[in-house]
Amino acid sequence: MTDTAAQAGELDVLCVGNSIVDVLTQTDDAMLEKFGMVKGTMALIDADQAEALYAQMSPAVETSGGSAGNTAAGLASLDAKCAFIGRVRDDQLGDIFTHDIRSIGVEYATPAATDGPPTARCLILITPDAQRTMNTFLGASVNLGPEDIDKDLVARAKVTYLEGYLWDRDEAKAAFLRAAGLAAAKNRMVSLSLSDPFCVDRHRDSFREFVAGHVDVLFANEDEIMSLYQVENFDEALQHVRQDCRIAALTRSEKGSVVVSGEEVHVVDAEPVGAVVDTTGAGDQFAAGFLHGLTRGEDLATCARIGGIAAAEVIAHVGPRPQVKLADLVVQKL
Amino acid sequence: MTDTAAQAGELDVLCVGNSIVDVLTQTDDAMLEKFGMVKGTMALIDADQAEALYAQMSPAVETSGGSAGNTAAGLASLDAKCAFIGRVRDDQLGDIFTHDIRSIGVEYATPAATDGPPTARCLILITPDAQRTMNTFLGASVNLGPEDIDKDLVARAKVTYLEGYLWDRDEAKAAFLRAAGLAAAKNRMVSLSLSDPFCVDRHRDSFREFVAGHVDVLFANEDEIMSLYQVENFDEALQHVRQDCRIAALTRSEKGSVVVSGEEVHVVDAEPVGAVVDTTGAGDQFAAGFLHGLTRGEDLATCARIGGIAAAEVIAHVGPRPQVKLADLVVQKL
Numbered sequence: 001m002t003d004t005a006a007q008a009g010e011l012d013v014l015c016v017g018n019s020i021v022d023v024l025t026q027t028d029d030a031m032l033e034k035f036g037m038v039k040g041t042m043a044l045i046d047a048d049q050a051e052a053l054y055a056q057m058s059p060a061v062e063t064s065g066g067s068a069g070n071t072a073a074g075l076a077s078l079d080a081k082c083a084f085i086g087r088v089r090d091d092q093l094g095d096i097f098t099h100d101i102r103s104i105g106v107e108y109a110t111p112a113a114t115d116g117p118p119t120a121r122c123l124i125l126i127t128p129d130a131q132r133t134m135n136t137f138l139g140a141s142v143n144l145g146p147e148d149i150d151k152d153l154v155a156r157a158k159v160t161y162l163e164g165y166l167w168d169r170d171e172a173k174a175a176f177l178r179a180a181g182l183a184a185a186k187n188r189m190v191s192l193s194l195s196d197p198f199c200v201d202r203h204r205d206s207f208r209e210f211v212a213g214h215v216d217v218l219f220a221n222e223d224e225i226m227s228l229y230q231v232e233n234f235d236e237a238l239q240h241v242r243q244d245c246r247i248a249a250l251t252r253s254e255k256g257s258v259v260v261s262g263e264e265v266h267v268v269d270a271e272p273v274g275a276v277v278d279t280t281g282a283g284d285q286f287a288a289g290f291l292h293g294l295t296r297g298e299d300l301a302t303c304a305r306i307g308g309i310a311a312a313e314v315i316a317h318v319g320p321r322p323q324v325k326l327a328d329l330v331v332q333k334l
Numbered sequence: 335m336t337d338t339a340a341q342a343g344e345l346d347v348l349c350v351g352n353s354i355v356d357v358l359t360q361t362d363d364a365m366l367e368k369f370g371m372v373k374g375t376m377a378l379i380d381a382d383q384a385e386a387l388y389a390q391m392s393p394a395v396e397t398s399g400g401s402a403g404n405t406a407a408g409l410a411s412l413d414a415k416c417a418f419i420g421r422v423r424d425d426q427l428g429d430i431f432t433h434d435i436r437s438i439g440v441e442y443a444t445p446a447a448t449d450g451p452p453t454a455r456c457l458i459l460i461t462p463d464a465q466r467t468m469n470t471f472l473g474a475s476v477n478l479g480p481e482d483i484d485k486d487l488v489a490r491a492k493v494t495y496l497e498g499y500l501w502d503r504d505e506a507k508a509a510f511l512r513a514a515g516l517a518a519a520k521n522r523m524v525s526l527s528l529s530d531p532f533c534v535d536r537h538r539d540s541f542r543e544f545v546a547g548h549v550d551v552l553f554a555n556e557d558e559i560m561s562l563y564q565v566e567n568f569d570e571a572l573q574h575v576r577q578d579c580r581i582a583a584l585t586r587s588e589k590g591s592v593v594v595s596g597e598e599v600h601v602v603d604a605e606p607v608g609a610v611v612d613t614t615g616a617g618d619q620f621a622a623g624f625l626h627g628l629t630r631g632e633d634l635a636t637c638a639r640i641g642g643i644a645a646a647e648v649i650a651h652v653g654p655r656p657q658v659k660l661a662d663l664v665v666q667k668l
Contacts, residue, residue: 059407059434059655062396073393092426092452100393118426321393 011107012080012295013191014157016149016179017068018141018165018172019086019110020120021093022280024132024318025060027125032133039127042134042196044168050137053123062093063319064100065122067163067195070281070320074288074310076104077326080295083107083153085179089140093119100321109150113143124280126318132280138169145171146178154182158295159217161287164195167203180214189294191217193287194224201227211244217294218248219287225250234258249290249304251283257308259300268304271312271333281320285310289326302334309333345441346414346629347525348491350483350513351402352475352499352506353420353444354454355427356614358466358652359394361459366467373461374613376468376530378502384471387457396427397653398434399456401497401529404615404654408622408644410438411660414629417441417487419513423474427453443484447477458614460652466614472503479505480512488516492629493551495621498529501537514548523628525551527621528558535561545578551628552582553621559584568592583624583638585617591642593634602638605646605667615654619644623660636668643667 032039035053045053064073072084084101088094090112097119101108120139124132144166154160160183166172180190192215194200200207207228211218218241220228225237225248234252241248242260250258256270289310293303310326317323366373369387379387398407406418418435422428424446431453435442454473458466478500488494494517500506514524526549528534534541541562545552552575554562559571559582568586575582576594584592590604623644627637644660651657 054433057433057437059398059437060430061653062430064393096394096396099388099391103391103393319395 009156010081011083011153011157013072013075013082013159013161013291014085014153015068015072015075015082015161016085016166016176017163018066018120018138018144019069019088019097020066020122020136020141021097022063022065022122022124022320023054023060024063024124024126024280025058027058027127029127031056031125032127037125037133037135038198039133040131041198042136042165043198045135045137047117047137050121050123050135053135057123061318062096063321064097065281065320067165067193067284068161069097069101070284071161071288072101072106073104073321074285074326075292076106077322078288078292078310078330079327080292083157085110085148085150085153087113087140087144087148088119089113089116091118093121094140110148113140116140116143126278126280130276130279130315132278142169142171144175146174149175149179149182151182154179154188155186157183157188159189159191159291161191161193161291163193164199164207167199167207184214189216190214191291192219193283194218194220194228197223197227200224204228204230215245216247217291218245219251219283219290220248221251221253221283247300249286249307251286251311257286257304259304261300264300266301266304268301268308271308273312273316276315278318279315281314282311284320285314285322305334306330343490344415345417345487345491347406347409347416347493347495347625348419348487349402349406349416349495350419350500350510351497352400352454352472352478353403353422353431354400354456354470354475355431356397356399356456356458356654357388357394358397358458358460358614359392361392361461363461365390365459366461371459371467371469372532373467374465375532376470376499377532379469379471381451381471384455384457384469387469391457395652396430397655398431399654401499401527401618402495403431403435404618405495405622406435406440407438407655408619408660409626410440411656412622412626412644412664413661414626417491419444419482419484419487421447421474421478421482422453423447423450425452427455428474444482447474450474450477460612460614464610464613464649466612476503476505478509480508483509483513483516485516488513488522489520491517491522493523493525493625495525495527495625497527498533498541501533501541518548523550524548525625526553527617528552528554528562531557531561534558538562538564549579550581551625552579553585553617553624554582555585555587555617581634583620583641585620585645591620591638593638595634598634600635600638602635602642605642607646607650610649612652613649615648616645618654619648619656639668640664
């Protein structure tokens with residue numbers, strides 16, 4: 001249901017990212033090898049590559065995705081007030097993305113591009129081990145630039161949350177930096193998700209500079225944080241990151257998460273989960289749960305537990321967004 | 335994988351129907367009441383109604399559907415050789431439909447419309463009782479006409495299978511009648527699914543005439559067959575239909591199916607199923623299994639059992655097409 005009432009007052013979180021429709025299919029390892037994909041990572045592909053890969057894919061299911069978009073969906077499911085900035089085109093996949101995010105009450109007003117490439121899609125191959133390997137055609141997302149960052153939205157949000165994938169294009173990076181600058185100027189928190197070890201690898205120096213200079217709350221998984229600091233083990237990365245930003249929430253799959261904030265360190269177990277079906281969106285939902293706790297003034301360990309509950313829900317089914325009301329789940333499980 | 339090798343030789347089944355992308359969402363009974371929908375049925379809606387309903391819907395998942403398209407997908411999963419005729423537009427939803435059906439090896443060559451309304455979609459509301467209530471915007475499907483019925487395809491197919499929904503438009507009905515005429519001329523079987531009790535109600539007289547005059551294999555559920563003959567109980571309908579067509583396969587949900595062919599009558603129990611999640615596609619998959627048995631020369635009771643196995647698979651998950659290889663399932667269960 002479109003929630004026009006939400007279009008005023010303070011926001012908990014403003015999420016900024018690529019507007020992407022996911023195209024999910026189940027496959028085997030041979031398919032990944034055939035296309036030279038690295039399991040569990042995201043690769044950028046162009047329109048021709050997207051077409052060639054899609055032609056080889058089994059029947060698929062389409063559903064709204066995008067890292068920060070998924071986080072916004074998680075936050076909405078937790079009854080947080082949030083908004084999203086990201087570009088679609090005025091085409092059918094753009095309509096789907098827009099419908100899905102608005103229908104859960106997320107403010108989303110970035111105008112759809114009226115020309116240029118079509119709405120972004122991510123071809124996701126799910127292997128029997130529940131890993132997802134992603135191939136993103138950025139499409140209309142490449143139209144996101146600094147002019148799309150609505151100053152008022154940033155000012156209204158307790159936290160502005162940015163997905164690292166934006167770093168892959170100069171214009172989006174400029175949008176990202178503008179959002180961070182505006183948030184800092186209003187004494188609002190800036191949060192970043194590193195998104196992917198290869199994304200970190202492509203932009204290591206500028207990421208490190210940004211993390212040290214501007215990030216209040218950093219999200220990363222084990223591979224990403226080790227890649228950021230080019231170290232060989234998790235603990236070394238941990239020691240680095242605690243110097244660099246106010247709060248770092250590091251996820252370690254079945255080993256749970258570690259949260260550091262200066263002297264404060266919490267090692268939080270993973271939430272029990274039955275069969276892991278599809279890990280797509282696990283990091284995005286962890287961020288949603290954590291930020292929800294943070295904006296409600298919960299202590300950091302509780303924030304990590306809420307993140308873990310949200311992540312456990314999303315990995316138990318195919319698709320990157322929650323299928324049950326996370327707010328109810330948190331009441332039950334916390 | 336696109337199977338170009340399949341584009342020659344005899345076909346088991348040619349399916350003709352509307353090319354539709356399903357938009358599935360879970361909802362409650364209040365939503366159906368609000369829009370005056372009759373649970374478990376299909377209603378035709380126009381572009382404006384589709385937009386108004388979509389605006390009120392929760393986030394959705396998009397997946398290829400269409401009654402005869404689902405049957406083609408089931409047949410492919412059973413390793414039958416089959417083809418599909420139906421119209422999309424050259425848009426993103428049309429690309430999705432085309433990709434999905436070709437990627438499972440179904441021959442599909444109906445040219446996409448280059449102007450006119452967009453690809454058809456069916457807004458499906460799934461209630462907690464696993465019933466699906468469908469609202470179809472026919473879109474580009476309205477471009478299907480007799481000229482789309484490829485004479486060679488009909489001649490190559492042991493069975494030409496038609497969905498009753500085509501009867502809703504004169505041009506599609508003309509396509510339908512042309513296909514039936516061509517099949518009969520080549521001594522091939524004609525099969526019809528009644529599709530929906532309201533569809534039967536809209537076209538009762540012409541359906542009865544067609545069933546009596548042209549149909550070799552009729553598929554109907556309890557409500558549909560009772561509506562066709564305007565009788566109050568199943569047995570009365572059964573007595574009527576055995577006079578009218580060579581083989582009738584009547585499905586009765588958890589009560590299984592009844593198959594009649596002249597003096598021959600089989601009452602076949604339903605395949606056991608765990609939780610029923612979404613009944614979308616149950617009839618389509620029953621038809622797929624039944625026709626697969628028939629084209630392989632199985633006896634009618636075995637045909638009904640294969641139909642039941644295919645239907646049981648599809649109602650155990652959301653979405654109208656099989657998610658496992660039906661050929662393997664039949665080997666296990668038969």
